[in-house]
Structures are given as structure tokens and as C-alpha cells.
Amino acid sequence: MKVAVLDYDLDSGEDEPGLDYLSEAAANIDIELELIPLPEARAHRLVQNGELDGEAFPYDIPGRDSNNMIKIDVPIERSSLWIWVPSEQNCVSDPQQLKNFKPVGLNGIPYFNMFYNISEMGHEKVSTPQQMVEMLRRGRADYFPASKRSVEFLLDDVEKLQIKPCFDSPYVTIKSYFYLSDKHRAIAELFQQELAEVVSQYPDDDDDD
The missing domain is CATH 3.40.190.10 (Periplasmic binding protein-like II)
Structure with missing residues (x-):
């Protein structure tokens, strides 16, 4: 399964535990992920068109267009x-x-x-x-x-x-997710279950302190 990897945060190049979560969840259902670093606009277009299988790390922000994509509703980064x-x-x-x-x-x-x-x-x-x-x-x-x-x-x-x-606290905390191409709708629920199980085994990676 070919997955576009984005980096919407500033910390490009830092280890991304969310990638480990995705790879482990996929392996649990016998899927191997090929991770492909891509610019946001190109990655988004390819997944929407069904030319890639998924998109990792897009932040859930207002105005995001997710046509022909399935949001796996488990945060992989905050x-x-x-x-x-x-x-x-x-x-x-x-x-x-x-x-x-x-x-x-x-x-x-x-x-x-x-x-x-x-x-x-x-x-x-x-x-x-x-x-x-x-x-x-x-x-x-x-x-x-x-x-x-x-x-x-x-x-x-x-x-x-x-x-x-x-201020005494962050202005806002945003979450990033994994999106599957709509062509993989049949496995979306199972993938979400596996990803939730994997993420639950690790400490929260938020950095608001």
C-alpha cells in the first residue's frame, strides 16, 4: 500500500512515532506500507484521485477537502x-x-x-x-x-x-490523522480498530508543557 507522508508541523526531520503506529497497525492486518514523502498539494490530489492508497499526517483543520478519502478517526499526532x-x-x-x-x-x-x-x-x-x-x-x-x-x-x-x-497554555491543539483512499473502504473499519489498539499502547506525544 503506497502512502504519502506529509509534514505539516515545523519539525521536519524529527522522528515521527505516528509512522510507527501506522506501520504496526498495517502489519497486524498483513498490509505493508510504502511511505512516500510528498508535498501536500500533490499528495492530496493523488489520494483523492485514487492514485495513492493513503495520506499520513494531514492536520484536521477548517476547510480541509477530503472528497474520495476516508478519515481513520484515531489521532496519530497532536x-x-x-x-x-x-x-x-x-x-x-x-x-x-x-x-x-x-x-x-x-x-x-x-x-x-x-x-x-x-x-x-x-x-x-x-x-x-x-x-x-x-x-x-x-x-x-x-x-x-x-x-x-x-x-x-x-x-x-x-x-x-x-x-x-x-499565555499560560497553548492557543490551540491540533491533531493529525491518516486518510485512506475511498477504494479501500472495505478495510477502513478494521484498520481503524487496529490503529486505535496500537496507539493505546504508547504514551501521548503531545507537547503542551
Whole structure:
């Protein structure tokens, strides 16, 4: 079974336990997964057209089109997004006020759209996490959303000193799932049962602390 692997979080290259969960669940029902890293747009189109068998790690966010795809309703990853601002800047007093501040995000990662859509001040897009920090430092944006795990994994010590998280808890926690092509509807329920059993054997991988 050929499965597209996406990375919607910032921590590209970090070990993804969700892949182990999927492979183990598939092996339990005698299916071998061939994991194919692909850009989001291409992967999504190929699975919708039935040219690939599944898509791993798309986040469940507003506006996602899942025609001809079956959501396996077992989260394989959780990502808690904190609001990061320049270290010398005062934090926003109320999360509801984020509409009055400009976010910066990364090209190609759809969950940033949630923050672009709430902003009444526009937004910026860049190509690397390091450039997001630079945009804050230069005052060209007010904040970016990211998990603490991503910040720890991707930024160096100097960059980490230039930013700080706001609020006492993450702004939002989003979950990612596995989607099967509709041509595999016959095994979807069994796959979901196996995946739920596998995931239950491992500790939660959330990083909201």
C-alpha cells in the first residue's frame, strides 16, 4: 500500500512515532506500507484521485477537502501551538485580541491559515523558521504560532533567546490523522480498530508543557 507522508508541523526531520503506529497497525492486518514523502498539494490530489492508497499526517483543520478519502478517526499526532513573540515585547493580554496583530507563517504549512484568517492586520509568509524569528526581530510581524517541540528542535540558542511564548497554555491543539483512499473502504473499519489498539499502547506525544 503506497502512502504519502506529509509534514505539516515545523519539525521536519524529527522522528515521527505516528509512522510507527501506522506501520504496526498495517502489519497486524498483513498490509505493508510504502511511505512516500510528498508535498501536500500533490499528495492530496493523488489520494483523492485514487492514485495513492493513503495520506499520513494531514492536520484536521477548517476547510480541509477530503472528497474520495476516508478519515481513520484515531489521532496519530497532536501539536500544541503556542503564540511566540519577541522576547522584549509585552504579550497580548487576551488571545481574542490576536486579530489586531500580524502573524508570520511558513509557506506550504496549512495550519498557519487559521491565524491568517483571524488577523485584521494582514500576514507575512517566509520559507524557514529562522526567517520567522527574523521577521519578529525586525518588527515586520508580531507573532508566530509553533509548538514548543518545534522551537526546541529547529532554532539555535541565540534564536530561542529572541522569542518567548505567551499565555499560560497553548492557543490551540491540533491533531493529525491518516486518510485512506475511498477504494479501500472495505478495510477502513478494521484498520481503524487496529490503529486505535496500537496507539493505546504508547504514551501521548503531545507537547503542551
